[in-house]
Amino acid sequence: MRPVQTEDAVDRIIQQWARERPDLETEAMAVFGRVYRIAAAMGARQQEAYAAFGISRGEFDVIGTLRRSGEPFQLSPKELTSMLMLTSGGMTGRLDRLERAGLVTRSPDPGDRRALVITLTERGRELADEMVGAGLAIQREALERLPEPARHHLNGLLRELLAVVDS
Amino acid sequence: MRPVQTEDAVDRIIQQWARERPDLETEAMAVFGRVYRIAAAMGARQQEAYAAFGISRGEFDVIGTLRRSGEPFQLSPKELTSMLMLTSGGMTGRLDRLERAGLVTRSPDPGDRRALVITLTERGRELADEMVGAGLAIQREALERLPEPARHHLNGLLRELLAVVDS
DNA sequence: GCTAAGTAGCTTACTGCTAAGCTAATTATA
DNA sequence: TATAATTAGCTTAGCAGTAAGCTACTTAGC
Numbered sequence: 001m002r003p004v005q006t007e008d009a010v011d012r013i014i015q016q017w018a019r020e021r022p023d024l025e026t027e028a029m030a031v032f033g034r035v036y037r038i039a040a041a042m043g044a045r046q047q048e049a050y051a052a053f054g055i056s057r058g059e060f061d062v063i064g065t066l067r068r069s070g071e072p073f074q075l076s077p078k079e080l081t082s083m084l085m086l087t088s089g090g091m092t093g094r095l096d097r098l099e100r101a102g103l104v105t106r107s108p109d110p111g112d113r114r115a116l117v118i119t120l121t122e123r124g125r126e127l128a129d130e131m132v133g134a135g136l137a138i139q140r141e142a143l144e145r146l147p148e149p150a151r152h153h154l155n156g157l158l159r160e161l162l163a164v165v166d167s
Numbered sequence: 168m169r170p171v172q173t174e175d176a177v178d179r180i181i182q183q184w185a186r187e188r189p190d191l192e193t194e195a196m197a198v199f200g201r202v203y204r205i206a207a208a209m210g211a212r213q214q215e216a217y218a219a220f221g222i223s224r225g226e227f228d229v230i231g232t233l234r235r236s237g238e239p240f241q242l243s244p245k246e247l248t249s250m251l252m253l254t255s256g257g258m259t260g261r262l263d264r265l266e267r268a269g270l271v272t273r274s275p276d277p278g279d280r281r282a283l284v285i286t287l288t289e290r291g292r293e294l295a296d297e298m299v300g301a302g303l304a305i306q307r308e309a310l311e312r313l314p315e316p317a318r319h320h321l322n323g324l325l326r327e328l329l330a331v332v333d334s
Numbered sequence: 335g336c337t338a339a340g341t342a343g344c345t346t347a348c349t350g351c352t353a354a355g356c357t358a359a360t361t362a363t364a
Numbered sequence: 365t366a367t368a369a370t371t372a373g374c375t376t377a378g379c380a381g382t383a384a385g386c387t388a389c390t391t392a393g394c
Contacts (some may be wrong), residue, residue: 028306
């Protein structure tokens with residue numbers, strides 16, 4: 001009952017390398033080539049869904065992070081920068097746009113006059129709640145086309161690979 | 168003998184969402200969250216390795232595509248643009264840099280006066296051969312830390328997921 | 335208390351990308 | 365043949381990111 005495994009774009013690339021460079025051991029290329037393509041394709045699809053709400057994927061990451069941090073939906077730019085692995089300049093730009101859109105506010109941190117507190121506005125919270133559902137729907141739509149034992153097994157293997165890669 | 172599965176960054180994000188929004192079905196978020204992080208981490212690692220050769224990952228993609236296309240290592244900008252899913256402007260920039268570095272040449276296509284032929288130079292071919300080995304080494308180093316049945320199984324599941332995502 | 339080092343956030347210069355529009359050449363149609 | 369539509373590649377403007385350096389403030393050591 002497994003679907004027939006037909007040749008995909010990554011197989012073709014690997015066949016070309018195997019013809020030109022038969023000395024290469026290409027298994028790793030297959031695994032990570034597929035990871036890159038899945039990430040790119042799903043990223044593009046999510047970006048499209050987010051654009052319907054008027055903000056980018058990166059901007060959603062910010063309001064999503066504030067939303068899931070829980071009441072009172074406040075974090076410092078520094079915390080956001082390190083959670084989202086961005087430079088401070090990039091974060092300043094995102095916060096500028098989100099503030100202009102009325103989704104977050106900047107206010108001084110009473111305990112540290114160097115620092116700011118970023119707070120999700122009511123509109124920002126509502127938008128984050130709507131958008132997390134929309135983004136998740138895109139992901140579920142794709143994933144549900146795999147049968148269940150495969151889904152669960154895939155998640156476990158990806159967890160192992162991430163542990164290896166992040167260490 | 169399986170390593171103990173400890174909580175990772177994706178688990179923590181999902182726990183936050185589950186606390187704030189218990190209505191969400193988060194399995195898909197786990198799978199794609201890990202795919203995104205693996206892609207980002209490995210991409211950064213490869214970029215670093217490529218930088219040692221003086222060119223970027225995107226530029227390597229171009230000379231790698233020419234190299235694996237086989238003798239006479241020639242493709243048109245149009246073919247490269249569609250293979251690498253780039254806009255024409257982006258490809259023009261990459262070719263400018265590669266030409267300046269002496270890794271490719273631009274020459275007129277004798278059969279179509281609108282078109283160009285991009286040819287890998289001898290130095291370009293040598294560099295591509297060296298770099299594909301270096302990039303692959305990074306990938307193998309990570310992947311080999313998974314035991315073999317897992318590696319093969321993971322590749323099969325990723326192939327299934329890519330087929331679903333690319334359709 | 336002073337001073338040196340570190341930290342938070344912003345600004346600037348630069349890079350690489352996309353999107354839109356251009357020219358020149360080719361192809362299809364009347 | 366004339367003309368309309370398409371295609372290849374380039375150029376330009378604009379955007380989002382990084383890296384480096386700035387100011388203002390805080391912390392640690394003497």
